[in-house]
Amino acid sequence: MPVLVITGTGTEVGKTVVTAAVAATALAAGRSVAVLKPAQTGVGPQERGDADEAARLAGAVTTLELGRYPEPLAPATAARRAGLAPVPPRDVAEAAAKLATEHDLVLVEGAGGLLVRFDDEDGTLADAARLLDAPVLVVAPAGLGTLNATELTARELRFRELEFAGVVIGSWPDAPDLAMRCNLADLPAVCGAPLLGAVPAGAGGRSPADFRAQSPGWLDPRLGGRWNADVFAAANTA
Template identity: 50%
Template sequence: MTRIVVVTGTDTGVGKTIATAALAARAVAAGERVLVVKPVQTGIDPDRAEAADVDTVADLAAVDVQELARLREPLAPDTAARLQGVPIPTVREHVARIRELLPAYDRVIIEGAGGLLVRLDAEGGTLLDLARDLTFALRRADGSPVEVVVVCRAGLGTLNHTELTVTALRAVQVEPAGLVIGSWPRDPGLAETCNRTDLPRVTGVPVLAVVPDGAGALAPEEFRAAAPAWFG
């Protein structure tokens, strides 16, 4: 039975891609066949050689990756598609495509774009909808588990943003599996130290991992060796 992990963030720039790579590297270390899917990638200009999120994950974690749609402007997917004048897949289509990919892997990790309510399609569908639809579709089909991991900041503001994200998930009957602090500073201050304790207390969701600042700059072999130790 394939395990599905949906990775969302409390905001953009919280460390989702590196957290996704760490989750993937940990699963590979446990002997699993892993695929990482990015439903929509924005901010990639085809006229310039730029690394997309899936490229970073593939390099760091040495796993298979798939990107289902790519857009030029670094904006929310629906806005970027509208400005570019191109259609993008609906959340329903993303769910169908992901389900087709499941049989070949032990674990499929889906990395969102921005926060939980960023619109992934022109119909208003969000990663929250994708997580909910996958959860209920697979529950009816074969019981394959869907876990949602929330990547959050270490510093001020993270308690509010993380509680809002967790509350939105629970409103559609999706219980988050855990939190990942996406970038833990080398010299944490009082706010960071308190937040590490308070995040599970105020959300009721465990902290699964704490990713050190700069982890994405490690050589791939170092990253893969270090990643399992970031999980509690």
Template identity: 60%
Template sequence: MSARILFVTGTNTDVGKTVATAAVATAALRSGLRVAVVKPGQTGVAPGEPGDVEEVRRLAGELTIRELVRYPEPLAPDTAARRAGLACLSPVEVVAAVGELAATHDLVLVEGAGGLLVRYDEQGRTLADQARAVRAAGLPAEVLLIASAGLGTLNIVALTAEALAARELPLAGVLVGSWPASPGLAERCNLVDLPRSAGAPLLGALPERAGTVADFAALAQASLAPELGGTWDAKQFTDANWPKPAALRPNV
């Protein structure tokens, strides 16, 4: 059986990609799978400081981690590389790393920087180009999209889905990276609208501040759909959060 390869991208920065990656890794580890996590381009972290893959390991436990390049300034990888005078990362390097890990693991998670079309080099190549290169090498790469819950997310999800379709990259589904403790009308309605905008299923909703929860493994399993190794039920969660139209609400 070949390894599953998931490229994890976000609608933008600070949507919870790293915690989401850790959650998927945790659920897989709990199922007895061998898991590897790759960070093609780490930005905004100085030499010797822990990066995103170390944070995934902190949350998930023992797994294989690989960081391919690191740039100190918190910028797009191509800009950060240029300013630091360091070499850019090529898709060929990503293919080599992913292919090596896929040969000895059941699940390989590749966490991008920012959104899908953030540039990694002067040629304008992106995480999407890395995923396409992996697929061209005969490996079954898919994309998992981490989205915010509130206003503005539907447009970015739709744009990302169109970009993936144009590149013939399969979208496994959408995962809400930070579900608020007190969701508003927009967040509740987006549970229905997110999969419609993506043309792909909703695969979970991680609660806000999930990375601070003591029993992260239990939280991950409860927050992810079975397709990602959890027990979360999209219909049940959506029905429980769906707001009644104003005309049907009782007068107070």
């Protein structure tokens, strides 16, 4: 897949760390990688954004932002309040397509969830994925409440006839509770797509060298890694 769109069930679910893990795994396999962040919100002109963080963790990836807005809001709202131009889905698709001519893999990391507005014409990450005809990877939290949010995202992807690549748990704790352990079986059942990985909680705080070495062990072979959902579930539900 030359382009993979990465979204979440909401904000603060681990999208950037998952994006970095996918990038690090691809780099380890000898692939060239670009990370595209269409709209970065909540950071100032000189602050590090999500694409910068993915590159810090993953290594030598090309990074590109199309818009940056200071307030931590939905991109359309943040752009409007800042008096800056928004980033419509067509611009996202064109930028990703250009990067795909120069890289083996392009990762497009959204802002928040699938239907967060990018512009005042109600453009979303889903619209960009449609223009790109790209699969969508969903990052979900581990615990209570994730089943409903993940299933709603899955239903929207299918309603829009977008390819649903699967789900990665963005932050898996050392001591998962009962709901988290049950969700290992329930998440793929309710969303009708495979569980493709689980990134340990706090992975973004590891040294870049350790992060890069460990990333393939957090992701399924379909994402280039060696993680096995059945083995992981057995180890966490025994």
